[in-house]
Amino acid sequence: MNSQDIDLLKTVEYGGCSAKLPPAELAGILSKLPQMQHPNIMVDIETHDDAGVYKLNDETALIFTTDFFPPICSDPFEFGEIAATNALSDVYAMGGTPLLALNLLMFSSAQMPISVFEKILAGGQSKVKEAGCLIMGGHTIEDHPPKYGLAVVGTVHPDKLITNAAAKPGDVLILTKPLGIGVLVAAQRLNMVRENAYRNGIEQMKILNNFGRDVMVRHGVRCATDITGFGLLGHALKMAEAGNVSLSIKSRDLPIIDQADQLANDGCIPGASFRNLSYVQPHLHVAKLVEPHLKMLAADAQTSGGLLMCVPPDKVQDVLNDLRSVNTHTQASIVGEVLPKTRKSIYLE
Amino acid sequence: MHTIDTKGKLCPEPLIMAKNGLRDVEEGEKILVISDNETSFQNLMSFLSDLGANPVAEQKGEEYFVEATKPPESSEKAEKNPEAYCSVPGVSEPSDDYVVVARSCRMGEGDEELGRLLIRGYFNALKGMDNLPTHIVMYNGGINLALKDTDTAIALGELEDKGVTIIVCGTCVDFYRVKEKVAVGRISNMYQIANILAEAGHVVYL
Known part of the structure; x- marks a missing residue:
């Protein structure tokens, strides 16, 4: 078989970040493990942040993270690019700079030509290079369908760390990339999506969150998270809980990838959206006039999604202007605000 | 009754089929959606409830039978346009x-x-x-x-x-x-x- 004929998307039922364990199950398992404590740990799993952070000294903290998943798209090189972009994103979400990376690859040479293996790694490497990060090696295991991702070490000044736990009532929520990747990929499997709309979705996933990180650092944003498998609602819930606040999200202001809106309205809603929604449900209030398909898009599992930032009101316009000044972030939008903590963590309106 | 067989299909296909099925019938008319997958069935129930189609389910062995009613046009409009909702009297919902x-x-x-x-x-x-x-x-x-x-x-x-x-x-x-x-x-x-x-x-x- 020639690698040109390989369609990686056909190897999996759930690809990309939708292949995560259900969030409720994961939380249950993690809560049973004893928590490790050390004075240098700045961020651990307790706040469900994007990465662990360890303070080396007063100048440098290490950000340590990993992410890997089965194919989200057909082309091996692009799968590599997207998986690497997604793994690097955790470092950017914490305000850091990726330094070193290791490849994590599961691949069966009995099932697929070895050239696919090469292309996945080459795609990953191209993004790692774009990020100014170095690949130091990696590990491969025989398995099918393939899974790929990175373990990444990044650095940040301890005083400039951005966490998901620093939301303050009055802050405005800005989302840097449009939602709907899960919908789009599900539609691609069913041949329901227009080629240019699908391409646009693939390109979105290849956009590094380094520009969003730069904007946050420039304007002193202290709270953010990246939106991946748990969807906007799932990651917003973690942010609300970590910061002991409530969030309001305006469904009509959500940036949506071209055609995903119509597809979701037609019923093209992947199972992961329902899983994410049922996880968030006890902590969510949905106002009566919210369109159901927008609620499901808010729960749509993203792969290599954008940053959700909490921006102080006086900096909102500058942050938004900066983001929209580049053609990769034209859909960056205000999507809600941070409220004092009450009974529900998220008000979708 | 208009019957939609989604057996053997995984999400989101059953949802798309159900939505299409509702398009094919008149307001107030019922459709029957059949599923043999518990997760798809649950997602169908949630999806049809969101659409205001009042799904009613029955399980027979491994199969699920969901009856749903095409909601009046006005309730769909209400979701999109609150102003329209006030001017269009609903059929089954309070106006x-x-x-x-x-x-x-x-x-x-x-x-x-x-x-x-x-x-x-x-x-x-x-x-x-x-x-x-x-x-x-x-x-x-x-x-x-x-x-x-x-x-x-x-x-x-x-x-x-x-x-x-x-x-x-x-x-x-x-x-x-x-x-x-x-x-x-x-x-x-x-x-x-x-x-x-x-x-x-x-x-x-x-």
């Missing part, structure tokens, strides 16, 4: 959305103790009603109803779980310095409160 406003922590004028008693009774009675308000808005002294350790906050929480949006005036919360004590509801600004009151079919002042 008029309403908003309840609590201006103080008492109901009516007169004895204070009685007023408190009455407002507690009102929220408890509201919980059992079919025709719930879209919003309960609290301002000025009314915000005391939403504070921690009050039984009104518990009743408001139950109403919130039933889909009523509870709105607490943020300026009032700041004025009375009770930000830490608000137990229930979305703390909101006057712009949003003004919009809710302007869009309401009618407003019930307590």
